[in-house]
Amino acid sequence: MSIVVENVSYRYAAGTPLESAALKQISFTIQPGEFIGILGHTGCGKSTLIQLIAGVLTPATGRILLDGKDINQRDFKREYLRKKVGIVFQFPEQQLFEMTVERDVSFGPRQLGLPPSEVQARTRQAIQSVGLDYETVRDLSPLTLSGGEKRRAAIAGILAMEPEILILDEPIAGLDPVTRKDFMAFIRRLHQEGKTILMVSHDIDELSAFSSRLLVLDHGELILDNTPEKIFADKARLSELRLGVSQPKEIVDSLREKGIDLPSDIFRYEPLLTALINRFGGQNE
Amino acid sequence: MDIIEAKNLFYTYEGEASQRYSLEGIDFRMKAGEFVVLLGQNGSGKSTLAKHFNGLLPLQQGNLYIAGLDVRDPANLWDIRRKCGMVFQNPDNQFISSVIEEDIAFGLENYDFPPEQIAAEVHKALALVGMAGFEKKSPHMLSGGQKQRVALAGVLAISPEIIIFDESTAMLDIQGRQEILQTIQQLHQAEHKSIIHITHRMEEAVLADRIDLMKAGRIVASGPPRRILADLPLLTSANLLPPLPVRLYEDLRNAGIHLAECPLTIHELTEQLCRLS
Numbered sequence: 436m437s438i439v440v441e442n443v444s445y446r447y448a449a450g451t452p453l454e455s456a457a458l459k460q461i462s463f464t465i466q467p468g469e470f471i472g473i474l475g476h477t478g479c480g481k482s483t484l485i486q487l488i489a490g491v492l493t494p495a496t497g498r499i500l501l502d503g504k505d506i507n508q509r510d511f512k513r514e515y516l517r518k519k520v521g522i523v524f525q526f527p528e529q530q531l532f533e534m535t536v537e538r539d540v541s542f543g544p545r546q547l548g549l550p551p552s553e554v555q556a557r558t559r560q561a562i563q564s565v566g567l568d569y570e571t572v573r574d575l576s577p578l579t580l581s582g583g584e585k586r587r588a589a590i591a592g593i594l595a596m597e598p599e600i601l602i603l604d605e606p607i608a609g610l611d612p613v614t615r616k617d618f619m620a621f622i623r624r625l626h627q628e629g630k631t632i633l634m635v636s637h638d639i640d641e642l643s644a645f646s647s648r649l650l651v652l653d654h655g656e657l658i659l660d661n662t663p664e665k666i667f668a669d670k671a672r673l674s675e676l677r678l679g680v681s682q683p684k685e686i687v688d689s690l691r692e693k694g695i696d697l698p699s700d701i702f703r704y705e706p707l708l709t710a711l712i713n714r715f716g717g718q719n720e
Numbered sequence: 721m722d723i724i725e726a727k728n729l730f731y732t733y734e735g736e737a738s739q740r741y742s743l744e745g746i747d748f749r750m751k752a753g754e755f756v757v758l759l760g761q762n763g764s765g766k767s768t769l770a771k772h773f774n775g776l777l778p779l780q781q782g783n784l785y786i787a788g789l790d791v792r793d794p795a796n797l798w799d800i801r802r803k804c805g806m807v808f809q810n811p812d813n814q815f816i817s818s819v820i821e822e823d824i825a826f827g828l829e830n831y832d833f834p835p836e837q838i839a840a841e842v843h844k845a846l847a848l849v850g851m852a853g854f855e856k857k858s859p860h861m862l863s864g865g866q867k868q869r870v871a872l873a874g875v876l877a878i879s880p881e882i883i884i885f886d887e888s889t890a891m892l893d894i895q896g897r898q899e900i901l902q903t904i905q906q907l908h909q910a911e912h913k914s915i916i917h918i919t920h921r922m923e924e925a926v927l928a929d930r931i932d933l934m935k936a937g938r939i940v941a942s943g944p945p946r947r948i949l950a951d952l953p954l955l956t957s958a959n960l961l962p963p964l965p966v967r968l969y970e971d972l973r974n975a976g977i978h979l980a981e982c983p984l985t986i987h988e989l990t991e992q993l994c995r996l997s
Contacts (some may be wrong), residue, residue: 476863477863581763609762609887609890611764612922637892637893639894689987689990712977715996716975
């Protein structure tokens with residue numbers, strides 16, 4: 436299952452004096468099984484892009500194709516999009532609405548006309564997979580959960596739909612470090628099980644640790660589309676964009692500036708540790 | 721007198737019969753001018769505690785005084801809110817007007833400021849956060865960091881002594897986060913405001929005078945960043961991860977490479993590594 440974004444532009448408040456371009460001529464393809472990270476400053480158009488892929492907004496120009504079919508064509512079955520592409524918007528916890536966690540998570544599957552046993556099985560699995568205990572939370576009101584638990588309950592509701600492509604808009608903002616780590620491990624597991632992941636985040640450390648490809652948006656334009664290795668290699672461009680680099684990359688660059696010879700292409704933690712052990716190991720024992 | 725004195729606070733969201741407490745016997749004191757970071761995993765009670773300090777949540781059990789004012793006395797509520805302002809996570813949820821100066825004037829009007837002084841106060845508040853000149857703009861045209869600074873200006877306009885940042889940096893990009901952190905440090909150092917900052921970012925916690933570590937509704941440790949953030953067993957027991965330099969220090973030590981001191985920042989780390997070579 437692939438998504439093609441083809442020459443897509445979008446303007447807010449089109450036809451009014453407040454009209455402003457949110458996206459300009461964006462093109463890229465999401466291939467099955469990819470893990471794509473989207474980076475960019477607040478207001479660069481990341482969330483607009485996701486809403487376009489979700490079909491919540493309609494592009495001013497260009498097309499969005501799901502398996503070759505234009506999602507904005509009249510004869511396109513929107514249910515198909517909803518089933519195959521799961522979208523976790525910002526602050527998904529604000530969308531919890533049912534009396535119990537079980538009812539909330541099962542809302543989607545119930546609309547699919549599945550047998551009750553299948554609905555329950557999916558619900559249980561989705562709740563467990565986000566790290567909540569099904570028996571403990573199933574009868575609780577979602578409103579009694581903590582912030583992080585609410586977030587996970589909301590995401591369970593998307594997962595219960597068993598989408599093939601999962602799109603996440605800032606899913607880890609506001610989560611504590613351990614929850615964030617668990618959550619990313621969980622997303623990685625979904626990816627390894629074959630789901631395609633598209634994730635928007637300001638957390639360059641997490642994005643660079645997990646993504647095989649990064650898209651960088653700036654003022655509505657897709658200006659970089661490459662592997663993290665290639666993107667981090669062009670430091671001048673990154674600092675011009677004021678996006679910063681991952682902490683391991685920052686450490687490597689700072690050490691290299693101080694005359695310590697380390698490979699310049701390191702941007703993840705484990706390779707950094709290995710390189711430091713190779714460089715400093717054995718000399719102070 | 722401490723600016724915040726909390727003794728034995730208990731709080732539950734579920735009614736009196738419940739045994740599920742979000743706060744379980746909190747003692748918390750803070751001196752005027754202190755910069756305290758509250759750390760703890762989601763659900764540990766950080767926001768619940770902070771929301772007691774400006775009366776957003778009612779006192780259920782325990783004693784709480786803000787600048788000497790008893791929170792239990794309803795007559796003190798307005799004064800307490802004036803002494804203790806709060807900035808939240810999502811700046812978009814905090815605006816009540818589509819013109820920045822009107823948004824900031826809202827608090828002043830509520831506190832019966834003389835109308836002829838309001839424009840000057842609004843300007844002063846915006847200048848404090850580096851947003852002077854934006855008076856006539858709409859908050860919705862700003863970047864995330866700018867929005868959050870305008871939200872902060874709305875709080876600063878009524879001259880609170882205590883400012884609580886409840887994950888106010890969580891939704892911001894790197895640039896916005898740095899803008900807010902600089903503003904926080906300036907308010908602390910130049911304006912001598914008392915600051916409570918709730919965050920999950922260890923590199924922000926490093927900036928505090930003191931870190932209070934929360935776990936399951938209790939404060940389980942309190943001390944300077946150098947003690948709390950370098951204490952791996954403590955962080956692990958509270959379900960937190962150390963800052964990356966501390967993690968690297970430990971992993972290097974396990975590999976037989978010993979740095980003289982545990983670094984808290986990337987700068988300290990690279991300095992120490994240079995000394996090795």
